[in-house]
Amino acid sequence: xxxxxxxxxxxxxxxxxxxxxxxxxxxxxxxxxxxxxxxxxxxxxxxxxxxxxxxxxxxxxxxxxxxxxxxxxxxxxxxxxxxxxxxxxxxxxxxxxxxxxxxxxxxxxxxxxxxxxxxxxxxxxxxxxxxxxxxxxxxxxxxxxxxxxxxxxxxxxxxxxxxxxxxxxxxxxxxxxxxxxxxxxxxxxxxxxxxxxxxxxxxxxxxxxxxxxxxxxxxxxxxxxxxxxxxxxxxxxxxxxxxxxxxxxxxxxxxxxxxxxxxxxxxxxxxxxxxxxxxxxxxxxxxxxxxxxxxxxxxxxxxxxxxxxxxxxxxxxxxxxxxxxxxxxxxxxxxxxxxxxxxxxxxxxxxxxxxxxxxxxxxxxxxxxxxxxxx
Amino acid sequence: xxxxxxxxxxxxxxxxxxxxxxxxxxxxxxxxxxxxxxxxxxxxxxxxxxxxxxxxxxxxxxxxxxxxxxxxxxxxxxxxxxxxxxxxxxxxxxxxxxxxxxxxxxxxxxxxxxxxxxxxxxxxxxxxxxxxxxxxxxxxxxxxxxxxxxxxxxxxxxxxxxxxxxxxxxxxxxxxxxxxxxxxxxxxxxxxxxxxxxxxxxxxxxxxxxxxxxxxxxxxxxxxxxxxxxxxxxxxxxxxxxxxxxxxxxxxxxxxx
Numbered sequence: 001x002x003x004x005x006x007x008x009x010x011x012x013x014x015x016x017x018x019x020x021x022x023x024x025x026x027x028x029x030x031x032x033x034x035x036x037x038x039x040x041x042x043x044x045x046x047x048x049x050x051x052x053x054x055x056x057x058x059x060x061x062x063x064x065x066x067x068x069x070x071x072x073x074x075x076x077x078x079x080x081x082x083x084x085x086x087x088x089x090x091x092x093x094x095x096x097x098x099x100x101x102x103x104x105x106x107x108x109x110x111x112x113x114x115x116x117x118x119x120x121x122x123x124x125x126x127x128x129x130x131x132x133x134x135x136x137x138x139x140x141x142x143x144x145x146x147x148x149x150x151x152x153x154x155x156x157x158x159x160x161x162x163x164x165x166x167x168x169x170x171x172x173x174x175x176x177x178x179x180x181x182x183x184x185x186x187x188x189x190x191x192x193x194x195x196x197x198x199x200x201x202x203x204x205x206x207x208x209x210x211x212x213x214x215x216x217x218x219x220x221x222x223x224x225x226x227x228x229x230x231x232x233x234x235x236x237x238x239x240x241x242x243x244x245x246x247x248x249x250x251x252x253x254x255x256x257x258x259x260x261x262x263x264x265x266x267x268x269x270x271x272x273x274x275x276x277x278x279x280x281x282x283x284x285x286x287x288x289x290x291x292x293x294x295x296x297x298x299x300x301x302x303x304x305x306x307x308x309x310x311x312x313x314x315x316x317x318x319x320x321x322x323x324x325x326x327x328x329x330x331x332x333x334x335x336x337x338x339x340x341x342x343x344x345x346x347x348x349x350x351x352x353x354x355x356x357x358x359x360x361x362x363x364x365x366x367x368x369x370x371x372x373x374x375x
Numbered sequence: 376x377x378x379x380x381x382x383x384x385x386x387x388x389x390x391x392x393x394x395x396x397x398x399x400x401x402x403x404x405x406x407x408x409x410x411x412x413x414x415x416x417x418x419x420x421x422x423x424x425x426x427x428x429x430x431x432x433x434x435x436x437x438x439x440x441x442x443x444x445x446x447x448x449x450x451x452x453x454x455x456x457x458x459x460x461x462x463x464x465x466x467x468x469x470x471x472x473x474x475x476x477x478x479x480x481x482x483x484x485x486x487x488x489x490x491x492x493x494x495x496x497x498x499x500x501x502x503x504x505x506x507x508x509x510x511x512x513x514x515x516x517x518x519x520x521x522x523x524x525x526x527x528x529x530x531x532x533x534x535x536x537x538x539x540x541x542x543x544x545x546x547x548x549x550x551x552x553x554x555x556x557x558x559x560x561x562x563x564x565x566x567x568x569x570x571x572x573x574x575x576x577x578x579x580x581x582x583x584x585x586x587x588x589x590x591x592x593x594x595x596x597x598x599x600x601x602x603x604x605x606x607x608x609x610x611x612x613x614x615x616x617x618x619x620x621x622x623x624x625x626x627x628x629x630x631x632x
Contacts, residue, residue, distance in 0.1 A: 242481050242492040249467040249478055256465035259429065260479035261450040319469030 060325045062364075063313055066357070067328050067335065074339035082342050089221060093289070095334040096227035100282045101305045102312075102326045103234045104161075104275030109309050110238075111271050112251040112318025113168060113175035117182035118279045119301030121160050124186040125283035126293040127193050129153040130202030138201030146207045153287075154280040160186060161276015165269035175272075183302065190295055198295055203287045212288035223285050230281065234274075235323035247271060251318025307358050308333065315365055332357070378441040380405050380543050380575045381426065381457070386435030387599075388421055395421040397599035398435065403544055403575040408566055410578045410586040410607070413596035414619050419579050422596065423546050426577075427459040428452035439543070450479075456543035460550055464533040468522035472514055473503035475521055476536045506539040507531070510565055527558035534565055544575040551585065563589045583612040595619055 074082040081087075101118050108115045129149040136145040160182065167178045211222045238244035246267050249257045258264045286294070312329030314321025336350050383401040387394075396418045403409050413419045424430045426437065428446035436443050439455050446452050449459070466475050477499045483489035503517045512531040514524070521529055530550065537545045547566070551559045566576050566589055580586050586593060587607050595603040595618040603618035616622075 240493050242483070242494060245470070245474060245478075245481065245494060248470055249474075252467035252469040253465065256461075256463075256467055257478070259449050259459075259461065259465045261448065261453065262479050319467070 060313055060322060060328060063311060063325060063328045063332070063361075067332055070332065070335050070339065074335070074342065077339075078342045082339060087338060087342075089224075091331070091334045091338050092224045092227075093221050094337075095330050096221070096223040097282045097285050097289075098301075098305055098308060098334075099227045099327065099330045100230050100278050100285065101301065102308045102330050103231055103323055104278035105305045105309045106312070106314060106321055106323055106326045107234070107238065107247055107271045108175075108275050109306070109314045109316060110247050110251045110318060110321045111268060112254070112316075113268070113272070114179060114306065114316070115161075115164070115272065115275045116176070116179040116302045117160070117164065117186055118275065118282075118305055119298030120183045120186035120190070121157050121276055121279040122283045122286065122301065123293065123295050123298050124160065124190045125153040125156040125280040126202075126287055127190040127199070127295065128156050129283065130199045130287065130293050131193060133204060134199055134201050137204070139203065139205045141204040142206065146204050149204075150284045153283045154277060157276040157278070157280025157283070158273055159276070161279070162269055162273035164276070165272030168272060169265035169268035187295075187299075190293075194293070194295060196295065198293045202293055203291045207288045208291050210288075211285070212291070223289055226281075226285060230278065231323060231327060235327075238323055243267075243270075248319055251320075253319075304333070307354060310358060310365075311361050313361075313365070316362070377405065379403060379438070380440065382436075382438040382441075383422065383426060384436040384438070386422065386425055386432045386437070388418075388425060388430065388432050395599055396425070396432070396435075399596060399599055400601045401426070401594060403577055404592075405575060406570055406573045407591040408570050408576045408578060408589055410580060410590035410593045411596065412580065412583075412586060412593060412615060412619060417596040417619070418599040419596055420548065421599075423459070423548060423577070423579060426452070427457060427546055429459075453540065456541055457546070458537035458541035458544070459546040460533050460537045460548065462548040462552070464529055466521050466529060466533055469520050471520055472507070472517040472524070472532045473500045475532055476503045476506060476517075476539060478536075480540065502539075503535075506535045510535050510538060510568075511561070526553050527555065527561075530554060530558065530562065534562065538565070538569055538574075541569075541574055544577060545569060546577045546579070548579045549581070550578070551580070551582065559585075583615050586615070587612065597621055 071082075101122070105115055105118065129152040132152050133141055133145055133149045136148070164175075164178050164182050167173050168175045211226075214222050216222060216225050238247060246257065246262050249260075249262060250264055250267055254264055308329035309321065309326050310316065310329070311332055312321065312325025312327070314325060333350065333354050336353055337347060340347050340350055340353075379402045381401075381403045383399060385398040385400065386396050387398055388396040399418060399422050401411070401422060411419055411423070421430065425432045426446070428449045428451045431447060437446060438444065439457075444451075444455065446455075446457075452459075467478060470478070473496070481492075482495045482498045482502070484493045484495045489495075500517055507514050507517065510531065512528070512535060514528060514531070521532060524532070530553065534547070534550065537547075550566075551562050554562065563585070566578065570576050570591075578586065578590060587610070590607045593605040593607055593610065593615060594601055595605070595615065597619060602621075605614065605618075
């Protein structure tokens with residue numbers, strides 16, 4: 001964290017478990033590069049070096065390739081404009097909140113679930129913490145209020161997520177429905193509380209000037225630092241701890257996991273609670289940066305975040321995905337937006353491009369799955 | 376003779392109106408292969424699930440080494456050294472063989488990392504390699520996802536998982552049903568080798584010749600009760616089938632229902 005903010009993209013990825021290391025993080029390495037048949041026949045003509053094969057076998061490598069291509073394209077198309085430090089900082093800041101939401105969503109999707117509620121939970125958490133701030137000093141409030149307001153936001157997300165998790169795990173309501181209900185209900189509550197109007201004085205000026213616009217060592221925006229820390233922490237949890245392994249195991253075969261004695265229900269609750277908690281954290285970041293609750297502004301967060309996670313190689317059928325992949329998946333749309341603006345293409349093309357890329361990514365996933373799974 | 380390793384006495388279980396077990400008995404002795412056979416719906420699966428802790432019986436007694444126990448979960452059963460190879464194998468296809476072998480029994484790194492539940496992958500990998508070698512399973516790489524293994528290899532992973540941790544008894548539900556001839560032979564060899572270590576193997580199978588070739592004893596379930604016991608060496612396929620269907624029922628009481 002001590003160097004300059006320059007190599008932002010690489011840095012965010014580099015803190016993750018390296019994809020080149022030999023023990024592929026359990027579950028996310030399809031062993032087969034899609035097009036080539038799996039039981040590789042001897043190839044006398046030329047040999048691919050072992051390290052290259054291993055990199056190609058890691059899902060993230062392909063997505064990362066796409067990201068690199070995009071960056072290369074825009075750098076060439078708009079030399080001297082794209083990929084300046086200002087640009088990178090901007091891209092990273094815009095991506096920070098989605099990244100935090102995406103980390104939670106990664107766990108949920110790997111466990112073969114889905115969370116449509118993230119954007120609304122973010123709004124509800126923002127509104128509840130904003131209400132507290134309004135009545136405890138408003139824009140002039142100090143660190144005491146800021147702390148309590150942040151805790152309220154985190155707790156709101158955590159509790160909301162845990163309740164959704166309970167409904168999924170214990171009541172056996174499909175996660176799509178539970179979180180669709182949660183999506184509507186959380187937003188509705190936020191609108192009831194505020195009368196549909198964004199609160200004024202919902203954010204302390206101190207919070208905005210420190211976390212919102214402030215930079216670590218005058219270089220790296222605090223939002224990015226928070227997102228980076230969250231990403232690394234939960235990336236490590238997913239890749240290296242028992243919690244992570246159970247996440248993959250449950251997404252892969254929930255009944256099997258139950259039979260080997262894994263507390264599946266409890267784990268599901270924890271995963272959804274984590275997604276909620278991170279939505280709460282996202283709301284704090286949002287308030288700090290934008291200074292408003294933006295009740296109407298989060299209706300498509302869920303789709304953006306799910307897109308990023310799936311672009312990052314996670315399978316909607318569960319069992320596969322990684323935080324590193326999600327990082328890449330978050331940056332692809334972010335780079336596209338900025339890049340298209342810079343080269344002067346109408347930015348709505350971004351949505352078209354993302355849509356195409358998303359469908360393509362899932363198609364490739366299916367294809368790879370079929371070529372890997374033997375009946 | 377010594378105590379039975381595992382004994383069920385008068386176990387009952389019903390699902391709704393269906394009386395799956397009507398006072399079923401079962402006995403497994405140390406170091407034997409005992410086959411549990413019965414027609415479809417005889418209650419084999421239910422009995423095995425009760426004995427491996429997956430479902431709780433309504434009544435009756437389960438004894439381990441002669442002492443009554445309550446098996447409320449598969450974990451309980453595992454604690455008593457009872458392992459099960461399920462018919463569907465219960466493997467996580469996205470995880471590799473080493474991870475599957477240790478699923479629910481992960482090894483942690485030492486010190487602080489261990490307290491944070493950080494996995495010791497190298498140790499699990501080593502122990503998996505050792506477990507497979509011991510069974511004579513040739514897995515070139517214990518690090519590839521189980522989904523990309525062949526049916527026989529997957530079967531081996533599931534069997535190795537049970538063998539590696541069982542110290543009393545292993546239930547195997549149709550372990551050879553999905554296998555080819557060579558692999559079938561291997562699994563049967565494995566079963567004998569496990570028995571020779573003093574562990575009881577309970578084999579659930581529909582394949583009568585196979586039962587007679589590998590089992591030491593045969594217990595027959597019909598309509599939720601144990602209706603016959605055979606010594607495999609002195610019985611024929613006809614006798615077994617007769618007991619299963621009730622045609623030659625030695626303990627015939629006209630059946631229930």
